[in-house]
Amino acid sequence: MPGELVEDVVIVRDEKEASQVYNKGFYGYPLSGGALELDVLEACYLLETGRMQVLRNQRSLAFSDMIKLSATSCDGFEILYIVYRDLRQRGYVVKPDSGEFDFRVFPRGGTPTTSQTKYWVLAVAERSLFDMTGFLEEMARSERTRKELLLAIVDEEGDITYYKASRSGPTGHTVGDVASPIEAVLFEDRVLVLEEDRAERLYRNGFYGKKLGKVLQLSLIETAYLMGEDKVTVRTPGSNRKVSLSGLIRKAMKIQPDFELRLRAYGDLRKRGLIVKTGFKYGAHFRVYEADPEKHHAKYLVHAVPEDYKAMWPEISRAVRLAHGVKKDILFGRVSEKDVQYLRFRRVRP
């Protein structure tokens, strides 16, 4: 069944053959008059799988020639083709999208005539940049059409990792309530509550800090949050001078330059009723519990990022892979002037 390569499309003119190709896999776009127009991704795939011959100047093209010609006529052809053929081989009907995404994919067993689109797919080279602002715009577009957004990240060897991206609003049910401010003492980069009963009270009301024998050790971020909520006052050990919140933040920023960013995300998570602990072991800012961390596993890893966050895809990939390995969800918390938005990535096998 021959098609003819004309510029950057392949035309099947024979009406019967055109209709066969279209009906068996929904390849191409029917033209008036019964012919079928295939784009180069579709034609390459049909050629590779031996279901089509492609002619150019009356000569039949080898697959390797067709690849060469397509790569020169179509921007980003390799990445697109790697993803297209993978999704086809997984048994999906895949249509190149002329709009904002690369492909639309129908549910397994579904077709353009029987089903709604299941996924929008973006084919992404791992070497490209992840741009939080641009990405959230694409998410919003995808959400407006109520479809899932699937990311196909192609590594330098052509292997694909699929991620589902979605926005998330995590909540918990822990309301810490400490009646009167509790006194604590600042040592280097840690804060200790030295009186046993107050230490216990603070720990039991919101699971702040960590017991170190009879004293309670608070991290700087816990301390800064609790100071902002008027639940803790801090003094220096020798001179017994009161430490101000801004003084504590200045001190913390010398150790962690992004301390204020983290503090914003920390506070937002706490106000959502979640219990927040350091995510150091996982290379993320926080691990987050919905309830008592002594009785439950952390549900989320959260990484706070600035509004205009940009990263290389391998960084995102590493975070998702790590969270997946420890059965947690990774959330990127985008901290802006007015709020914190959470973006969730999950690795999937479509």
Next chain:
Amino acid sequence: MPGELVEDVVIVRDEKEASQVYNKGFYGYPLSGGALELDVLEACYLLETGRMQVLRNQRSLAFSDMIKLSATSCDGFEILYIVYRDLRQRGYVVKPDSGEFDFRVFPRGGTPTTSQTKYWVLAVAERSLFDMTGFLEEMARSERTRKELLLAIVDEEGDITYYKASRSGPTGHTVGDVASPIEAVLFEDRVLVLEEDRAERLYRNGFYGKKLGKVLQLSLIETAYLMGEDKVTVRTPGSNRKVSLSGLIRKAMKIQPDFELRLRAYGDLRKRGLIVKTGFKYGAHFRVYEADPEKHHAKYLVHAVPEDYKAMWPEISRAVRLAHGVKKDILFGRVSEKDVQYLRFRRVRP
């Protein structure tokens, strides 16, 4: 059993009591005349666990006061104390080290009089910097005494993660042998071997590339290595111009500024008989196989770093945790003028 705080040590003067403390856990350093000198870490621990009273100006000190005084007299006291008490609670005899490490630890059940040191321990705040050069010097010192080096990394909440660090010389047994140079074509940031039999030959001899239908796709790093070994020649698809190795490297460096660093590590691993693939999915540079990647799992993740590599500890932690989760060893490959040295970290529970 009272001891007296004198400057930054605690002295137990009663001979019988001194000998009891020393013999039951090997706390302190016997002085001539039968008295015992404890350093503040030891004294704090004995006070916290109710095995000792500490006097200062004839007044008995509360644990919280002893902590305050110790923190002001001893540099980095909190981190040291957190690690000291953890190792003691795990049942080890731990002695503060006056030399280059923080502690020496005896085998479980062993004591300074019956056993050799098992570990040297470094107590490290997660906020401190990992410095490859300095670290390798400490490794060398530890190796000279034939002891294991244990790192105790303390996070901002006082939780400890232990790592064993060692040098490693990974080897495999794959010798790729391609008789004559094979022609390949450069597309954007990938290279294709379009002739089926040559593609097959290159794949079978060293597992280079990835099959994409009938063609073989090589990554830029594979191509650069194979060009350097005179096993591949590369041409452009349209003009059929020959691409030079330096031209390819220049092109690759626009996409990956650290391409030359990676290429050095890639080449070293290949020359060790290992099969090297991208580690993109794991956020590391390479995943490395000892033999046929279709039949074996990758044994290592390797991350190439410059000679003077410095990183925050959470970065190291993330890499180790991730590798641990997928049952691989993480190696940091330190690329210098003359060679590539591999540093391995393993998470352990001492």
